[in-house]
Amino acid sequence: MNSQEIINYIANSKKMTPIKVYLSGKLNFIDFSNLDFFGNDKFGILFCDEKEFKKLYGENKDYIEKYKIEMDRKNSAIPLADLSKYNARIEPGAVIRDMVEIGSGCVIMMGAIINIGAQIGENTMIDMNAVIGGRAEIGRNCHIGAGAIVAGVIEPPSAQPVVIEDNVMIGANAVILEGIRIGKGSIVAAGSVVLSDVEPFSVVAGVPAKFVKHVDEKTKSKTQLIDELRKLEN
Numbered sequence: 001m002n003s004q005e006i007i008n009y010i011a012n013s014k015k016m017t018p019i020k021v022y023l024s025g026k027l028n029f030i031d032f033s034n035l036d037f038f039g040n041d042k043f044g045i046l047f048c049d050e051k052e053f054k055k056l057y058g059e060n061k062d063y064i065e066k067y068k069i070e071m072d073r074k075n076s077a078i079p080l081a082d083l084s085k086y087n088a089r090i091e092p093g094a095v096i097r098d099m100v101e102i103g104s105g106c107v108i109m110m111g112a113i114i115n116i117g118a119q120i121g122e123n124t125m126i127d128m129n130a131v132i133g134g135r136a137e138i139g140r141n142c143h144i145g146a147g148a149i150v151a152g153v154i155e156p157p158s159a160q161p162v163v164i165e166d167n168v169m170i171g172a173n174a175v176i177l178e179g180i181r182i183g184k185g186s187i188v189a190a191g192s193v194v195l196s197d198v199e200p201f202s203v204v205a206g207v208p209a210k211f212v213k214h215v216d217e218k219t220k221s222k223t224q225l226i227d228e229l230r231k232l233e234n
Contacts, residue, residue, distance in 0.1 A: 001099060001116070001117040001135065002135075002157070003135065003153065003154055003155065003157035003158075003159065004157045006099075006117050006134060006135070006154050007154065007155065007157060009078075009099075009116075010077045010078060010116075013077045013078065015075040015076065015077055016049055016075070016076050016079070017049055017071065017073065017074050017075055017076065018047070018048070018049055018050075018073065018076075019048065019049070019053060019069050020045060020046070020069070020070040021045070021046040021047075021048070021053055021067055021068070021069050021070075022043075022044075022067060022068040022070075023039070023043065023044050023045070023046055023064055023066075023067050024042060024043045024064075024065050024066045024067070025063050025065035025066065026041070026042075026063040027039065027040070027041055027042060027043070027044055027063065027064075028041040029060070029063045030056070030060045030063055030064075032044075035047070035048045035052060035056070036048065050069075050071070078097050078098050078099075078116050079097075079098045080095070080096060080098065081096040081097060081098050081099075081100055083096065086102045086106075087104040087105070087232070088102050088103070088104065088105065088106040088107065088108060088232075089106070089107045089108070089232060091107075091108065091109050091110045092110060093111050094108045094109065094110065094111065094112045094113075094114075094126075095112070095113045095114070096108065096113075096114045097114065097115050097116045098116060099116050099117055100114050100115075100116065100118050100119075100120070101119040101120065102114075102120045103120055103121045103122035103140065104122050104123075105123040105232065106120055106121075106122065106123065106124050106125070106126070107125040107126070108120075108125075108126045109125070109126060109127050109128045109130075109146075110128050110129075111128050111129040112126045112128065112129065112130050112131075112132070113130070113131045113132065114126065114132040115131075115132065115133050115134040115136075115152050115154075116134050116135075116154075117135040117154070118133070118134065118135060118137075118138070118152075119136070119137045119138065120132070120138050121138055121139040121140035121141070121142065121166065122140045122141070123141045124138055124139070124140060124141060124143070124144070125142070125143045125144065126138075126144045127143065127144060127145050127146040127147075128146040128147070129146055129147045130144045130145065130146060130147060130148045130149070130150070131148070131149045132144070132150045132152075133149075133150055133151045133153065133162070134152035134154040134161075135152060135153055136150045136151070136152060136161055136162045136164070137161055137162065137163045137164065138150070138164045138168075139164055139166035139167070139168065139184065140166045141166055142164055142167065142168045142169070142170070143168075143169050143170065144170045145169075145170050145171045145172035145173070145174060146173070147173040148170050148171070148172060148173060148174045148175070148176075149174075149175045149176065150162050150164065150170075151175070151176060151177050151178045151180075152178075153179065160178070160179040161178075161179070162176050162177075162178065162180050162181075162182075163180075163182070164176070164181075164182045165181070165182060165183055165184035165185075165200070166184045166185075167184055167185045168182050168183075168184065168185065168186050168187070168188070169186075169187045169188070170182075170188045171187075171188055171189050171191065171192065172190045172191070173190055174188045174191060174192045174193070174194065174209075175192070175193045175194065176188070177193070177194060180194050180196065180197060180198075181197045181198070182194070182198045183198050183199050183200030183202065184200045184201070185200055185201040185215055186199070186200060186201060186202045186203070186215065187202075187203045187204070187215060187219060188204055188205075188209060189204065189205030189206070189212075191207070192204060192206055192207065192208075192209040193206075193207045193208055193209060194208070194209045195208040195209065196208075196209075199211075201214055201215045202214060202215065203215055203219060
């Protein structure tokens, strides 16, 4: 998706506040036929939008003795992705928005955030608490280190996304700014802030990140990816 398509999608989407409601009372007198209700005459759990519950409660408050609402978003424009469509290992606590592409064999670790329009290539690991911004393009066999930030570009529409080519290693807490391209086989040292494009098979480090050396065999051995971590079956 390009920026304008994402902007149109968000602008035209129905804003939702999905909630879970625990109810007790004389529930047999309430018509739940158009809602997702699970329970009996005295107690149940209702899944609906906040507006739907306000209407239901207004019409049936004499029958509802107690209720408790759980809410994890408000007027949300973008739903979370359906994780069942991915052939990947996705750990608890990862937040993946709708319209994200994740290749086969990827690993998405706890606390990782992947925004709308991002593309993650096969066998890439997004480590703990990494943030992958909107429309970011990440290649195959990459490792995006814990706490790293790959900037997103949804507005302005003319902005170019971050592109990380295949076999790239991004160190922990590194920051890749908007529109940057990281060439294939490169390594970005932990804590670096990348302000300009990185040539293929380069090692960069620092704030701002600067060229250190070309990737050699010793460097490759220290940054080798482990295939076993990407296996989905024993």
